[in-house]
Amino acid sequence: MGQRREMSPAKRDPPRTFLSFSQLLLNSGSLGPPLPRPKVSYLEVEILDQRTGTPVSIIDKVHPSSTVLDLKNRFHKACPGWCPSRTGLKTDPNGPFLPDTCVMETIATSSLVSVYPTDLGRQVGWTAVFLSQYFGPLLIYLVFYLRLSNVYADAIKSRRPLVVHLACFCHSLHYIKHLLETLFVHKLCDGCTPLRNLLKGCAFYWGFTAWLGYYVNHPLYTPPCLHPGPTCNPFSWLFKLVHCPQYTYEIGAWISFAIMTQTVPVAVFAALVSTQMLLRARKRRHKYLRRRNGGGGAYRRAAVIPFVL
Numbered sequence: 001m002g003q004r005r006e007m008s009p010a011k012r013d014p015p016r017t018f019l020s021f022s023q024l025l026l027n028s029g030s031l032g033p034p035l036p037r038p039k040v041s042y043l044e045v046e047i048l049d050q051r052t053g054t055p056v057s058i059i060d061k062v063h064p065s066s067t068v069l070d071l072k073n074r075f076h077k078a079c080p081g082w083c084p085s086r087t088g089l090k091t092d093p094n095g096p097f098l099p100d101t102c103v104m105e106t107i108a109t110s111s112l113v114s115v116y117p118t119d120l121g122r123q124v125g126w127t128a129v130f131l132s133q134y135f136g137p138l139l140i141y142l143v144f145y146l147r148l149s150n151v152y153a154d155a156i157k158s159r160r161p162l163v164v165h166l167a168c169f170c171h172s173l174h175y176i177k178h179l180l181e182t183l184f185v186h187k188l189c190d191g192c193t194p195l196r197n198l199l200k201g202c203a204f205y206w207g208f209t210a211w212l213g214y215y216v217n218h219p220l221y222t223p224p225c226l227h228p229g230p231t232c233n234p235f236s237w238l239f240k241l242v243h244c245p246q247y248t249y250e251i252g253a254w255i256s257f258a259i260m261t262q263t264v265p266v267a268v269f270a271a272l273v274s275t276q277m278l279l280r281a282r283k284r285r286h287k288y289l290r291r292r293n294g295g296g297g298a299y300r301r302a303a304v305i306p307f308v309l
Contacts, residue, residue, distance in 0.1 A: 043108055047075060050093050050116040062113075064105035068098045075117070085192060088118040100191070123192035130182045133201045137209035138175040141168065144213035152219055161223040167216050167261055174253060208272075212265040224262045241306035243288065244281040248304050251277055278304055 072084035088097040254270035281303040
């Protein structure tokens, strides 16, 4: 009898489950054709005359991610008379200027954007502005102190009072500090300012320096009877009491300089500088309070003068 061979059961594929079927779909890709990418909706910018409202130029196909500076460059290509460095753009004739880093989609309410150009005049960088304002007084005061080019016709070769030398040292050190801070400490913005602001600032600082330098270094200058001596001045506690301590020290320095020399030009200059810094400090403090939106408790620091202003 032949040996009976047992038949092994046939191997069957495992049943397909819903999970394996879905995995098959993922591996095979999408069943339908690939979906088209959404098209970018470009903006159309019309540049209107600020007085008449008539179109000056129309810039089409402006990408929503473009900046205001990109728009200025395209406007300059269409109208070469409008230089980007001296052109300011507004969305409202009476509104503020748009910064160069502003993205177009943030100001667009529809596909059509209207802006108004303004010629800001010749522009200069902020670094050049501050260097000019501070370097001029340093040289002008030294001209009167050293009596160069026969500044005083009736100059007397006599020993000058100690306060004259001390005033020159303090004045020079003050502006040298400002120059070094402008070059190595302060981080100035990349923007520009009209040339007229540079001329006004230089006229203010240079003119008053010439006025006070002439009187303090004059051969007939009479020093005050009592001269205050140096005192210990703390530099850290003021930051907890006022918002702009640098203005407090600046005002104190000029008031001390006025008391030390006791001359009318220095007193007038100190009063004007103090008023300007008080207004600037109050403006910065209000701006900071608006950014805080009242959060973090009561804000007790004053602007410049502790517990007062």
